[in-house]
Amino acid sequence: MSDEVESMMYVGETPWHGLGVSCESAPTVEEAIKKSGLDWEVEARHLITHTGEKARHRGIYRTSDGAKLGEVGPKYKPLQNREAFEAFQPFLDTGKAVLETAGSLRGGSLIWVLARLLGDPLTIVPKADDIVRKFILLAHGHQQGRSVKWGFVPIRVVCANTLGAALSAEASRLLRIPHKGDVVGALKRMPEIMNLADQTFEVSAEQYRFLASKGVREKDLLKYVRAAFAGGDPDDGSDEGGGLGGEGGAAPGGDAPPGAPPAPLIPSAEAKRYWLGEQIRRLFETGRGNDRPGVRGTWWALVNGANEYLGYEMGKNQERRLDSFWFARGARINQRLVRIALRFAKNAPSASN
Structure with a gap:
């Protein structure tokens, strides 16, 4: 173990x-x-205590x-x-x-x-x-x-x-x-x-189905990553709070996942955001179950790509992710991924696959 x-x-x-x-x-x-x-x-x-007394x-x-x-x-x-x-x-x-x-x-x-x-x-x-x-x-x-x-x-x-x-x-x-x-x-x-x-x-399932019915436009992918991981609000570009802050850009400077482009040697905020966006794009397109008909290219695939990055690739080792998702902020992070995706998907075109 x-x-x-x-x-x-x-x-x-x-x-x-x-x-x-x-x-x-x-x-x-x-x-x-x-x-x-x-x-x-x-x-x-x-x-x-060091003085021999019972501590509180x-x-x-x-x-x-x-x-x-x-x-x-x-x-x-x-x-x-x-x-x-x-x-x-x-x-x-x-x-x-x-x-x-x-x-x-x-x-x-x-x-x-x-x-x-x-x-x-x-x-x-x-x-x-x-x-x-x-x-x-x-x-x-x-x-x-x-x-x-x-x-x-x-x-x-x-x-x-x-x-x-x-x-x-x-x-x-x-x-x-x-x-x-x-x-x-x-x-x-x-x-x-x-x-x-x-x-x-059942309410949750309806939300997931709605995400699966909407296609992701290229211009919205990086906006979603910024909003979900850096705390920015997709509606006005302000800081919504509750984002992942430095966690989303933790990978640059460390070991990149298999098949990922190399991380920037000097991870400026913009470089880290771009690097993270490329990781989410890769999982959006090729992540577990995301290449299936009816899933490919949808907001459902993008949410699961972001989730897969958090659950399988972010951090130093896999066991720490158990701690992160079941004991720490996992539920709140996952709700945030869905909440922001729903906001984008309202104005997205219908999925084509």
């Missing part, structure tokens, strides 16, 4: 990062806990090996791995979902469990067999400032891209449960909230 992925399990095909223990069929909670290497507990211990903050330690996983405030309530898995039990008992993958990052300090919802997937482009499946994600960390994140995640099957959900829909966002009070009790109430959130998936 790498420095980032400590342990994990998965069902079916080997994940894109090539890590983890394979399960031939969907595991039970007990099987998943063991296969994912998460059959351990944590406890909070008082920290001692506490350390979270793994009881199996004494490893320190993080430091937290006095009101922090640990969520045990078993409790995280048991939050999925109502969905498993009713046959609505199966466990798909689970594991830990950064020495056990970050935990995730992902379950796939059964039933009909969302068909975006029928003739391309381009579908999106619905998953339930729980992710949290044994560190200060890490809340429990719980909610629906749409994933495009052809490329395993994690997508942005319904535009401006509160119910579509990952819910945050602070590590305070009755965390387990809050998780037990989640199925009721999730039933409401499920309705937003």
Whole structure:
């Protein structure tokens, strides 16, 4: 295992990062806990200052090996791995979902469990067999400032891209449960909230279908990249905020992806923007599933090309992207990619393929 992925399990095909223990069929909670290497507990211990006094903050330690996983405030309530898995039990008992993958990052300090919802997937482009499946994600960390994140995640099957959900829909966002009070009790109430959130998936699917119905004009491609990655608003050229800032231009000066043009030796802001635009263009044209009839040349292909760059090529290694997309700003970034694409697509011509 790498420095980032400590342990994990998965069902079916080997994940894109090539890590983890394979399960031939969907595991039970007990099987998943063991296969994912998460059959351990944590406890909070008082920290001692250099003067020998008890510190206000506490350390979270793994009881199996004494490893320190993080430091937290006095009101922090640990969520045990078993409790995280048991939050999925109502969905498993009713046959609505199966466990798909689970594991830990950064020495056990970050935990995730992902379950796939059964039933009909969302068909975006029928003739391309381009579908999106619905998953339930729980992710949290044994560190200060890490809340429990719980909610629906749409994933495009052809490329395993994690997508942005319904535009401006509160119910579509990952819910945050602070590590305070009755965390387990809050998780037990989640199925009721999730039933409401499920309705937003059809709204999301309609947005994806709309993007697939609109063609991308050459003049709009670089404008989209600037708006989505640098924070500029496509309507007035101002800084909308919430962009990726330096992340979008992080690749220049590093190793370029296979088949990519060389990065500029002196990465000025304009040079980085152009270099990034060429990466997104390449994936827009040749990315996973983007050359299929009904997808090729559309805003749906461009969103997925940008998403593929973020999920597969940006950053120093693949394991860090798990952290980025499931624990950090992934959901917000994906929503931004869809939101800005919808804004451009309103005035775009109909797709020709």
